[in-house]
Amino acid sequence: MRQIDHHIVGGAGGNAGRLGDVLDPNNGGVQAQVALGDKALLDRAVAAAKAAQLAWAAVNPQRRARVMFEYKRLVEANMDELAQMLSAEHGKVIADAKGDIQRGLEVVEFCCGIPHVLKGEYTQGAGPGIDVYSMRQPLGIGVGITPFNFPAMIPLWMGAVATAVGNAFILKPSERDPSVPVRLAELFLEAGMPEGIFQVVHGDKEMVDAILDHPDIAAVSFVGSSDIAHYVYERGVRAGKRVQAMGGAKNHGIVMPDADLDQVVSDLTGAAFGSAGERCMALPVVVPVGEDTAQRLRDKLVPAIEALRVGVSTDPDAHYGPVVTQAHKEKVEGWIAKCADEGAELVVDGRGFSLQGHEKGFFVGPTLFDHVTPEMESYKEEIFGPVLQIVRAPDFETALELPSKHQYGNGVAIFTRNGHAAREFAARVNVGMVGINVPIPVPVAYHTFGGWKRSAFGDTNQHGMEGVKFWTKVKTVTARWPDGSPDGGNAFVIPTMG
Ligand code: NAD
Numbered sequence: 001m002r003q004i005d006h007h008i009v010g011g012a013g014g015n016a017g018r019l020g021d022v023l024d025p026n027n028g029g030v031q032a033q034v035a036l037g038d039k040a041l042l043d044r045a046v047a048a049a050k051a052a053q054l055a056w057a058a059v060n061p062q063r064r065a066r067v068m069f070e071y072k073r074l075v076e077a078n079m080d081e082l083a084q085m086l087s088a089e090h091g092k093v094i095a096d097a098k099g100d101i102q103r104g105l106e107v108v109e110f111c112c113g114i115p116h117v118l119k120g121e122y123t124q125g126a127g128p129g130i131d132v133y134s135m136r137q138p139l140g141i142g143v144g145i146t147p148f149n150f151p152a153m154i155p156l157w158m159g160a161v162a163t164a165v166g167n168a169f170i171l172k173p174s175e176r177d178p179s180v181p182v183r184l185a186e187l188f189l190e191a192g193m194p195e196g197i198f199q200v201v202h203g204d205k206e207m208v209d210a211i212l213d214h215p216d217i218a219a220v221s222f223v224g225s226s227d228i229a230h231y232v233y234e235r236g237v238r239a240g241k242r243v244q245a246m247g248g249a250k251n252h253g254i255v256m257p258d259a260d261l262d263q264v265v266s267d268l269t270g271a272a273f274g275s276a277g278e279r280c281m282a283l284p285v286v287v288p289v290g291e292d293t294a295q296r297l298r299d300k301l302v303p304a305i306e307a308l309r310v311g312v313s314t315d316p317d318a319h320y321g322p323v324v325t326q327a328h329k330e331k332v333e334g335w336i337a338k339c340a341d342e343g344a345e346l347v348v349d350g351r352g353f354s355l356q357g358h359e360k361g362f363f364v365g366p367t368l369f370d371h372v373t374p375e376m377e378s379y380k381e382e383i384f385g386p387v388l389q390i391v392r393a394p395d396f397e398t399a400l401e402l403p404s405k406h407q408y409g410n411g412v413a414i415f416t417r418n419g420h421a422a423r424e425f426a427a428r429v430n431v432g433m434v435g436i437n438v439p440i441p442v443p444v445a446y447h448t449f450g451g452w453k454r455s456a457f458g459d460t461n462q463h464g465m466e467g468v469k470f471w472t473k474v475k476t477v478t479a480r481w482p483d484g485s486p487d488g489g490n491a492f493v494i495p496t497m498g
Pocket of ligand 1: 145146147148149150172173174175203204205208209223224225226228229246247248249279280382384410451455
């Protein structure tokens, strides 16, 4: 059985020996085992990070940026291998796996410009003979704890920015699909990053707790489900760390009566069912405004959903592949049963889907519910599968209220031809990322990613300038170079510019 090891300085030898199964979503069964680390292993990684970090921080930013340039070239050269590896453990189709890697690489591209971003501020003559300047300095050692659903993009959101600004970074990826994160770390070494600056430790709760309690780790960036995000946030902050923790989502797509419904249906099927709905920016709730819009939308949606092709992740014609584990398949099917029990109309039922030759794969067929209401548990909670729920709204204000009042506030989209309605919606909706005729409004790398409410704990977003802020601290210097002439003696009151 293939074993996936940690990627730390000195090798993974001496690991306590616990192993976790890495499943094969296309066929069922176990395809590899991943080493699950403990506190002793983390201590070794932290010691190596400590030994390397100060020298890395002292490397001029242009040279650190050159590592990022080379890294981008290397990841592109290895794109096919990485995408296959990702798809085999996650279950997303190859083209989508490439998108996962590419969105991470775009953060690396942003980091190629890190010298410019780190320039700081300067005021000449803030007082008589006094200059004030600020600089951004790295925190020391940072950790990223990442979910299964973007095993390339999310580690690079964190790790590229953290290292480009001069930190040592330790990645604790999801134990469900750990191979790509290790390969990403190997490629950083190949690109010229010193040993100890980008390491990978695998593990589950035991490792996460060791990270949260470790006195030498200055910052933790987490992405995963909301309950764990909240736990990580609380425990990490209690230990004095800087923590950002992104959680789950239930994104709504509002469809106004004037929307181009053919376009909406095409956007919705991709956004609700792509990657088997296992995206924090998926669109699992659609809110048509007015009964006529709802009926017209449903009439177009049903045949589009029935035409979706579910296949193995290597099938180039498949729209989406299996979900990540058997347990997750059962959970999603459990939510389908629950939503039906709660009184919603089950229009297309994806349960019991079986793919010939892959009967043990973790497939769930596309599912559509109509007449879902805000009181239903299945509406309130994240399903994270290929399930689309229609919640009908009589008017714009009701439609605006639904995502605004929902416990999650990651993303939202409005489909309309009316600029005023779109503008009003974007200004008033209580959600962190808004799409206007864009179903999955994941901001580009030089902007920043982050939800509101239970979709994110902490106050800085991922990547872009917010990422740079998270991974650095500001030092402000007030400097005076006296010319030797008397200046009025000691001052016993606070100096002011009055
Ligand atoms: P998860 O919360 O199960 O796992 C995330 C990380 O936490 C993993 O590294 C895992 O090992 C660790 N972990 C799991 N259980 C833990 C525990 N009890 N104590 C400590 N650590 C633990 O999430 P997942 O299933 O891997 O990913 C899917 C979730 O992530 C969804 O809720 C999705 O919405 C969310 N997500 C959010 C964003 C975002 O940016 N907001 C992006 C991607 C995914």
